[in-house]
Amino acid sequence: MHIEILLLACVLTTTAQKLRTFSVALSSSPIYPNETEILNHTLSADSSFGVLTHFWVTGEPALDFATFSYYIDGETQPSIVFIPSMLVGAGFNDQAAPWGTKWMGKGANERGWFNNFRVPFQKSIRVTGKLASSETQSFTLPINARLVLQKIENRLYEALDFVTVANITTGQGFLLSHTLAVSSASINFIEGCYHAYTEYDQPFPGEGISTGTEDYFDSAFTFDAGQFHFEISGFTHFKNQEGTFELSAYRMHDMDPIFFTNGFRFVWRNGDLLDDRGVKCILESGGHPAGSPAKSIVTSYAWVYVW
Structure with a gap:
């Protein structure tokens, strides 16, 4: 906040x-x-x-x-x-x-x-x-608050594309929950970071919410402990079949809402970039890809309270 x-x-x-x-x-x-x-x-x-x-x-x-x-x-x-x-x-x-x-x-x-x-x-x-x-x-929701579901369904993204999973152009509110499902020929999509823009026109990188996809969902090192279902996060599906990786996970923000005051964008990246020092998540372009990210098919739900 x-x-x-x-x-x-x-x-x-x-x-x-x-x-x-x-x-x-x-x-x-x-x-x-x-x-x-x-x-x-x-x-x-x-x-x-x-x-x-x-x-x-x-x-x-x-x-x-x-x-x-x-x-x-x-x-x-x-x-x-x-x-x-x-x-x-x-x-x-x-x-x-x-x-x-x-x-x-x-x-x-x-x-x-x-x-x-x-x-x-x-x-x-x-x-x-x-x-x-x-x-x-x-925190008590204002009486004029409404719950909005923003969806992406089976959309193809190129490697290193930014995926806007929540797009609220005006108003106030907070992110309540997010679910991500990805299918890709490379597991390196998991290097992608999350960025919250708590004012709609906030420049890149906004607020860094994770240093990788699994970090956002409360795990690390490519979910190396396996699948789980926690109260605020879960790693619900994983499959590696004939060179295609499938993954889904959820994250609740009732304990740590991401509030916004003048519109909101919540953005995930299909893979990410490293600078010359090996630091990730801070480059919009240039640098070096983390691994070899590929095209990915993305489905996403973002539940957002707005008022």
Whole structure:
């Protein structure tokens, strides 16, 4: 998930008795279920104190239940931990807007929380963000949401073609589930990576979702442990018959939804490219094919909630 965030602070420089402002402004910055560092600032030797003066954040729906923490003066446990809506005095995730006081408010219909409580520190301040342990436990579908199934059925793709398995031109939502079935003369289609474009016009490579096909489906090394059926992923079919490889797998995203805010593309590649260092998934063209990918026949389902 990605956020937009702005933090402003000021520092008193003792030698010149001057106040100096510093800030962090992050656009499309990632935030994860594990704690993500947003700001880490230590005062210089000639500064006597600092004050965090402004907090503003917006982003995808799961942000409403993310927690932000302030570690002040080297704390190992944060003395301030909050979710954005309660920081501005709005319980029950009430999204009413616009409104504000000199201390706090909300300037957008969805998120856009801000707060001006002054947070003093004498040595350092560290700010982190963390998604709720399960986004979908906290996230409720909007009443106007609808479930869309986008399909590809037995379509032939050339080696290294990009296969757009979900194509939502406008609106918000999240990817719920994806199933892929491929038949090819080469198993090297499995080198293909997944890319999520969480805004429709986001340039390549978008957000890298896997470093190979089997990685996306929670396995590795060409599914070397064999077929499986997990709660969130499965490797459901494999056959190598007379030089034709068949494979199918599914992936659920109820535990880790891929949210989007302004249209969405979800893209798999029929094989992939290596750069001169051997790094995969980062080249749109050029480089060296990983193995010898061939033409593939693809069937795909992508289940997407949109609103």
